[in-house]
Amino acid sequence: NAGVTQTPKFQVLKTGQSMTLQCAQDMNHNSMYWYRQDPGMGLRLIYYSASEGTTDKGEVPNGYNVSRLNKREFSLRLESAAPSQTSVYFCASIAAITDTQYFGPGTRLTVL
Amino acid sequence: RKEVEQDPGPFNVPEGATVAFNCTYSNSASQSFFWYRQDCRKEPKLLMSVYSSGNEDGRFTAQLNRASQYISLLIRDSKLSDSATYLCVVKDNAGNMLTFGGGTRLMVKP
Numbered sequence: 001n002a003g004v005t006q007t008p009k010f011q012v013l014k015t016g017q018s019m020t021l022q023c024a025q026d027m028n029h030n031s032m033y034w035y036r037q038d039p040g041m042g043l044r045l046i047y048y049s050a051s052e053g054t055t056d057k058g059e060v061p062n063g064y065n066v067s068r069l070n071k072r073e074f075s076l077r078l079e080s081a082a083p084s085q086t087s088v089y090f091c092a093s094i095a096a097i098t099d100t101q102y103f104g105p106g107t108r109l110t111v112l
Numbered sequence: 113r114k115e116v117e118q119d120p121g122p123f124n125v126p127e128g129a130t131v132a133f134n135c136t137y138s139n140s141a142s143q144s145f146f147w148y149r150q151d152c153r154k155e156p157k158l159l160m161s162v163y164s165s166g167n168e169d170g171r172f173t174a175q176l177n178r179a180s181q182y183i184s185l186l187i188r189d190s191k192l193s194d195s196a197t198y199l200c201v202v203k204d205n206a207g208n209m210l211t212f213g214g215g216t217r218l219m220v221k222p
Contacts, residue, residue, distance in 0.1 A: 031208045038122070042214035043156070050208050058209070068216070090155055094210075099144045099203055101210060103155035 002026055006040075006091050008105035013081045013111045021076040022109050023091030031094045032074040033101070034066060036087040043090065049074055081111045115139060116202050117215035124222055126164045129190045133216045135200030136182045143205035145176055147185050150215065158184075159198070190220045 004025045013019060025032065034046040037056075045058030049068040063085060065077045078085060091104040118135045119188055125131050137145075145191050148170035160167065162174040173186040200213035 002164055007124050033210075035212075040214065043212040045209060046213075047207060094208065098161070099146070099157075099202075099210075101148075101163075103157070 004093055004104035005101050006089075006107055008107060009105065010108045011110070013078075013109065014112060015082060017081050018077065018079050019081065019084055020078075021089055021091070021109075022073070023075065023104055024073045025102070026072065027093060027095065027102065028071070029093035029095060029102075030071070030097070032068065033092045033094070034064075034074070034076045035090045035092065036060065037041040037086075037090060037106075038087050046076065046089075047093075081109075083111045085109065086111045114214075115205050115211045116200055116213040118198075118200050118216045119215055120216060122217040122219050124214055124219045124221060125190055127192060128188055129220075130188045131218065132184055132186045132200055133200075133218075134182050134184050135213050135216075136180075137200075137202045137211075138181070139202070139204055139211075139222065140178075140181060141205050142181075142202045145174075145204040146197040146201040146203075146210075147172075147174060147183075148201055150199055150211075152196075156199055156212075186220075190218075192216060192220050192222065195220045 030051045033048040035043040047066040052071045089107045146154040147159040149159045153184040164176045171188045176182045197215040
């Protein structure tokens with residue numbers, strides 16, 4: 001039982017490049033989330049997916065797209081990276097009964 | 113005004129001290145409340161849920177005051193290993209979104 005996994009762990013991009021952050025969970029959770037964490041800002045919700053086939057915008061969705069590929073996987077895409085997207089990105093899923101959120105180890109992204 | 117507010121600290125305390133953090137939330141319809149712990153350069157992990165009647169887990173006690181819209185976390189007999197950032201988390205009653213406070217940093221010194 002790996003919990004929530006994310007790839008890659010680290011990434012450096014140039015402005016304008018694109019990339020996809022991958023996330024998978026093996027806990028059979030319906031809801032999955034993407035957050036970014038910046039110093040002094042706490043965790044901010046980018047997008048979430050309440051169930052397979054649905055996605056909704058969070059607090060800071062601009063510049064990002066998501067795909068809920070199946071119940072296990074939820075990916076985050078940056079189409080044209082900007083320096084303002086330099087951050088730590090966390091994927092999470094939630095256990096419906098307890099509302100406990102489980103996080104992946106994070107992706108540290110730097111956009112030059 | 114932020115939806116969930118915390119004093120960022122840092123709180124610098126000696127080992128064995130008792131320390132308390134507060135967190136205020138703005139949405140009176142909030143349904144569920146949690147404290148998460150985040151170690152440096154790691155992901156957040158659930159420390160404890162916060163129940164209306166208050167709850168205790170070893171050295172940790174969480175309280176909820178719905179009338180004043182705040183939750184608290186009390187840590188007794190602080191250990192060096194308690195050094196971390198503590199995140200206050202609130203879930204609304206409308207759906208699946210959780211809102212995180214900015215975190216309170218605790219540093220326990222020998």
